[in-house]
Amino acid sequence: MTIGIIGAGASGMAAALAAAENPEAQVILLERQSRVGRKLQATGNGRCNLTNLHAAQGGYHGEDPAFARFALERFAPEKTLDWFYQLGLFTLAEPSGRVYPYSDQANSVVDVLRFALDKPNIQVKLGFEVNRVRKTPEGFLVESREEGLVVQRLIAACGGLAGTKLGGGMSGYQLLRALGHRCTKLRPALVQIRSSWKALPGLKGVRANCRARILHDGRLYREGAGELQFTEYGLSGPVIFEISRDVCREPGEWICRLDLLPQSDQQTLTEALIRRKSTALPAGELLTGILHNRLGRVIVQEAGIGLNRPIAQLSHRELGQAAELVKGLDVSLTEAMGMDAAQVTAGGIRTEEFDETTMQSKLVPGLYACGEVLDIDGDCGGYNLQWAWSSGLLAGSHAGRTEA
Numbered sequence: 001m002t003i004g005i006i007g008a009g010a011s012g013m014a015a016a017l018a019a020a021e022n023p024e025a026q027v028i029l030l031e032r033q034s035r036v037g038r039k040l041q042a043t044g045n046g047r048c049n050l051t052n053l054h055a056a057q058g059g060y061h062g063e064d065p066a067f068a069r070f071a072l073e074r075f076a077p078e079k080t081l082d083w084f085y086q087l088g089l090f091t092l093a094e095p096s097g098r099v100y101p102y103s104d105q106a107n108s109v110v111d112v113l114r115f116a117l118d119k120p121n122i123q124v125k126l127g128f129e130v131n132r133v134r135k136t137p138e139g140f141l142v143e144s145r146e147e148g149l150v151v152q153r154l155i156a157a158c159g160g161l162a163g164t165k166l167g168g169g170m171s172g173y174q175l176l177r178a179l180g181h182r183c184t185k186l187r188p189a190l191v192q193i194r195s196s197w198k199a200l201p202g203l204k205g206v207r208a209n210c211r212a213r214i215l216h217d218g219r220l221y222r223e224g225a226g227e228l229q230f231t232e233y234g235l236s237g238p239v240i241f242e243i244s245r246d247v248c249r250e251p252g253e254w255i256c257r258l259d260l261l262p263q264s265d266q267q268t269l270t271e272a273l274i275r276r277k278s279t280a281l282p283a284g285e286l287l288t289g290i291l292h293n294r295l296g297r298v299i300v301q302e303a304g305i306g307l308n309r310p311i312a313q314l315s316h317r318e319l320g321q322a323a324e325l326v327k328g329l330d331v332s333l334t335e336a337m338g339m340d341a342a343q344v345t346a347g348g349i350r351t352e353e354f355d356e357t358t359m360q361s362k363l364v365p366g367l368y369a370c371g372e373v374l375d376i377d378g379d380c381g382g383y384n385l386q387w388a389w390s391s392g393l394l395a396g397s398h399a400g401r402t403e404a
């Protein structure tokens, strides 16, 4: 029995290894790029946040997020980590539940998978871009521009549209649509938000631990807490990824209100600033020791205070204004960035057309799909890779059975 898998990303490699556990299964893993796991290598800023210990409890989106539950329970984070340990990967969990390779290198994850694929019943074909799939009486005819292969079962693990430079594309959606499946609207998720705030270029690269609240026409839209990163054009970082879903899609005023010192209240901060009046320092140093220096100076300027004025000469009102801005800095938002900057695609192939207990198509027997190509996407923090592992392992273990 031959099982073809389109895509050697996270879910495709997991599916290949699961299918190949049956020695009677011959697995052919087809990848259009020149190496396996290219996107995986770039995940987590090169560290690969490979799962989150809370992933089986929710944190997924799509028309029917409950579709993901079976796979996530069957191959829960602990089970996936055990699977990786058997492959040779040591991991470390952070208190937040995010799990990284112990080496802190995404390479390690790709390498253990790559080594494991080196099995007599797995053939990896690189540079093989599937551009047509046809159902035949024997199974499927899978074609690239140069070559055609006949497989009995087929797993579409082509990933989504997000991260276009790393291999994201429309291919998976197109191939599955050609076989009769339908696709929801695709939108970028876990993405930076653009802002026209003039101070941004000077803050590029500055990080802050904050509480962020997104307001739409003055009403609270979503909130979160964690690390924020200022970029030249906007706001980025885990907290922004978490709360950016669908931001700026409707007209109106969109604002991100940042509390840059959540552990302290405004009164306590104002009192601390008033105590600084006894120093001989200029106002540019007012927030030194509290915030990142560049951010501190921007706040002082936003409060209308000249950077060279002596702190000793600042009024209690001015110090109160600076404290107020630290506790509630409004950054106006213009748009969420596009698919090339997004970490994941919201939307995808409709899950109602697949059996969640096997990942097999309800329309085309012998066809399976897993990973981001399906209409399931997760929160920031390891949820998307966990979906890729769980759905890939489920699809592969089922497609690999002698009697599927």
Ligand SMILES: Cc1cc2nc3c(=O)[nH]c(=O)nc-3n(C[C@H](O)[C@H](O)[C@H](O)COP(=O)(O)OP(=O)(O)OC[C@H]3O[C@@H](n4cnc5c(N)ncnc54)[C@H](O)[C@@H]3O)c2cc1C
Binding pocket: 006, 007, 008, 009, 010, 011, 012, 030, 031, 032, 033, 036, 037, 038, 039, 040, 042, 043, 044, 045, 048, 049, 050, 051, 128, 129, 130, 131, 157, 158, 159, 160, 162, 163, 166, 167, 168, 169, 171, 172, 342, 343, 344, 370, 371, 372, 373, 381, 382, 383, 384, 385, 386, 388
């Ligand atoms: C910059 C970035 C950072 C991220 N960081 C994290 C993180 O830290 N934690 C987390 O959980 N998630 C992260 N994600 C999301 C995560 O990487 C994806 O959700 C996950 O890789 C999806 O797995 P997949 O197998 O469905 O698709 P992919 O991993 O994208 O693999 C799909 C593969 O299919 C191949 N392919 C597509 N079409 C064809 C075709 N027609 N023929 C042959 N081959 C084809 C592609 O080249 C690709 O190799 C990140 C994403 C990005 C872009």
